[in-house]
Amino acid sequence: MSTEIVRLLAQMTETxxxxxxxxxxxxxxxxxxxxxxxxxxxxxxxxxxETHRELFKTSIKLGESDGEPQIRRLTDDVAFVVAGGTSSVNGKPDPSRTSVVTMTALRTPEGWRFASFHNTRVSRP
Known part of the structure; x- marks a missing residue:
């Protein structure tokens, strides 16, 4: 399961x-x-x-992740995922765009898919 979810995360970056x-x-x-x-x-x-069609016209790209994603199996068909990283703008990493993302991965007839996604910018209180 973890391998398939890690592959799904890699596909997110690729697409x-x-x-x-x-x-x-x-x-x-x-x-x-x-x-x-x-x-x-x-x-x-x-x-x-629809929303990403416009966003992808910008120069924002996903960069390296902040280490291995945390994947916690909740059932055989559901997992909680925490991942993070920094985006780049115009080819340069932008630390102000560092995020942590939480997702719910769900095994579907199509394979593993994300059923929820929440992106939060990392900042100091």
Whole structure:
């Protein structure tokens, strides 16, 4: 299970950096709850694709992750995932864009997909 979820995370980075909004959205369940770092709640795969189609026209790319993701199995078909990293803008890492992301991974007939996604910017209190 962990290998498949790590592969799913790698596909997130690949599709994001390729600007592939349909491929990116396809990594989520049809009814995903997706919350951006600024609090926008997208409901469903279609909304994720539509929103990212515009976002992917920018120069924002996902960079290296902050170590191994934490994957906690809740059942045989559900896992809680915590991952993080820093994005780059115009090819340069931007520490102000460091985020931690929490996700719920769900085994579906299509394979593992993310049923929830919540991105939070890392900052000091």
């Amino acid at each position: 994001w950096n390729a600007g592939d909004s349909a491929g990116y959205a396809g990594l989520f369940t049809e009814d995903v709850d997706y919350v951006t770092f600024f609090g926008l709640h997208l409901k469903g795969r279609e909304a994720v694709e």
